[in-house]
Amino acid sequence: xxxxxxxxxxxxxxxxxxxxxxxxxxxxxxxxxxxxxxxxxxxxxxxxxxxxxxxxxxxxxxxxxxxxxxxxxxxxxxxxxxxxxxxxxxxxxxxxxxxxxxxxxxxxxxxxxxxxxxxxxxxxxxxxxxxxxxxxxxxxxxxxx
Amino acid sequence: xxxxxxxxxxxxxxxxxxxxxxxxxxxxxxxxxxxxxxxxxxxxxxxxxxxxxxxxxxxxxxxxxxxxxxxxxxxxxxxxxxxxxxxxxxxxxxxxxxxxxxxxxxxxxxxxxxxxxxxxxxxxxxxxxxxxxxxxxxxxxxxxxxxxxxxxxxxxxxxxxxxxxxxxxxxxxxxxxxxxxxxxxxxxxxxxxxxxxxxxxx
Numbered sequence: 001x002x003x004x005x006x007x008x009x010x011x012x013x014x015x016x017x018x019x020x021x022x023x024x025x026x027x028x029x030x031x032x033x034x035x036x037x038x039x040x041x042x043x044x045x046x047x048x049x050x051x052x053x054x055x056x057x058x059x060x061x062x063x064x065x066x067x068x069x070x071x072x073x074x075x076x077x078x079x080x081x082x083x084x085x086x087x088x089x090x091x092x093x094x095x096x097x098x099x100x101x102x103x104x105x106x107x108x109x110x111x112x113x114x115x116x117x118x119x120x121x122x123x124x125x126x127x128x129x130x131x132x133x134x135x136x137x138x139x140x141x142x143x144x145x
Numbered sequence: 146x147x148x149x150x151x152x153x154x155x156x157x158x159x160x161x162x163x164x165x166x167x168x169x170x171x172x173x174x175x176x177x178x179x180x181x182x183x184x185x186x187x188x189x190x191x192x193x194x195x196x197x198x199x200x201x202x203x204x205x206x207x208x209x210x211x212x213x214x215x216x217x218x219x220x221x222x223x224x225x226x227x228x229x230x231x232x233x234x235x236x237x238x239x240x241x242x243x244x245x246x247x248x249x250x251x252x253x254x255x256x257x258x259x260x261x262x263x264x265x266x267x268x269x270x271x272x273x274x275x276x277x278x279x280x281x282x283x284x285x286x287x288x289x290x291x292x293x294x295x296x297x298x299x300x301x302x303x304x305x306x307x308x309x310x311x312x313x314x315x316x317x318x319x320x321x322x323x324x325x326x327x328x329x330x331x332x333x334x335x336x337x338x339x340x341x342x343x344x345x346x347x
Contacts, residue, residue, distance in 0.1 A: 039306035044318045045295035054323075058294035061322050101326070115326050124322060129294055141320075141327035 026080040027114055030125060035073050036064050054140055056130030057110075066123040074125055078102070078116045085114075087134065103134050113137075151183070158189040 029035055042063040051059055064071065075097050082088050085102035092098065100116040111133065115126040132140075157174050160166050166174065178190050302309045302318055309315070 038303065041303070042305065042318075043303040044315050044322070045302075046300045046315055046319055047295045048298050048300060050300055050312065050316050051319075059319050060295050061319065063322075117326055124325070126322060126326065127294065137323065138327050141323040143328070 025114060025127070026077040027074070027125060027127065030062065030074050030077060031060055031127060035077070036062065036070050040064060051130065054130070055132035055136055056128050058129045059126070060128070061124060061126040063122060063124050066118045066120055071118070071123050074123065075116070075118070078114065078125070081114055101134065151185070155185060158186060161189065162192070 044061045045059070047058040051057060064074075078100055079097060082090060082100060082102050084104070086105045087101075087103040089101045090097060090099065096118075097116065098118050098120075100114070102114040104112040104114075109131045110129060111131065112129040113127070113134070115124070115128075117124045154174065154177050157166065157170060157177075161171060161174055174189070175193060178186055178193060300312045300315050302311070302315045
């Protein structure tokens with residue numbers, strides 16, 4: 001019986017590893033430069049001590065023109081990720097996504113967030129990760145200094 | 146059951162697992178297992194029970210259930226001492242699995258003796274499983290967290306393709322972006338949503 005158990009464990013362990021594997025975010029291809037033309041975006045990337053005050057360890061944002069086919073693609077990718085988010089706040093206007101905060105909390109205390117905002121002219125896509133909770137971020141950035 | 150006979154049957158079971166028993170010894174083991182509840186023989190009992198159930202599901206057994214004349218049933222071999230092969234019987238006949246018995250030590254002295262490698266197979270399987278789970282776990286974690294995030298230690302901005310290596314500029318840009326996202330003006334307000342809904346219905 002012990003041998004059978006060992007063999008079964010030998011089969012199940014890799015399977016459990018595959019089951020635990022999580023897919024990469026759909027918006028990853030946007031940050032990889034596969035959707036938007038880099039020459040038309042404003043990109044900011046920070047990973048380090050500069051973010052410590054905000055309880056974040058990584059920040060990556062893209063600002064780009066809304067209303068283009070590429071912007072629509074980004075919106076679709078954000079909606080695809082929204083389906084997997086643990087917590088989300090979304091706003092739609094006339095059937096278009098205008099605001100999204102997606103929280104992925106499975107790796108707590110390392111939380112990840114994908115944020116999206118569009119005013120019809122300019123759109124912003126943000127990825128950030130760190131120990132900060134959504135409430136932390138809201139309280140820190142609720143008022144502009 | 147005296148101690149000597151239990152040891153004998155344990156040895157017999159061990160040899161059966163290693164495909165070293167003759168058919169007579171296998172029958173003897175089956176008879177013994179049918180009359181004992183000793184947990185030390187659970188493994189052998191489970192394996193032999195599995196084979197008996199499997200034998201009932203072979204194509205010949207199914208045909209017999211359906212009233213079709215069954216061909217001679219191939220002798221079932223040991224768990225470790227058998228292979229399944231595909232054979233085609235005549236033109237147009239369907240291929241069927243036939244269990245073939247590998248030569249046992251009793252029948253063929255040249256039959257394979259258990260080697261160190263064979264005994265290590267379960268341990269190797271576990272080690273491979275742990276390694277695979279670790280690698281897959283690491284790969285999945287990398288996909289989720291690091292590939293979207295910038296490189297460690299990086300702090301830069303690109304404005305329409307022009308790199309700006311100014312830490313203050315990047316941090317200020319980050320702060321402004323987050324203020325825009327989380328300030329009450331930007332964040333969704335339920336009252337705004339309701340206004341939109343009722344205005345749309347007018």
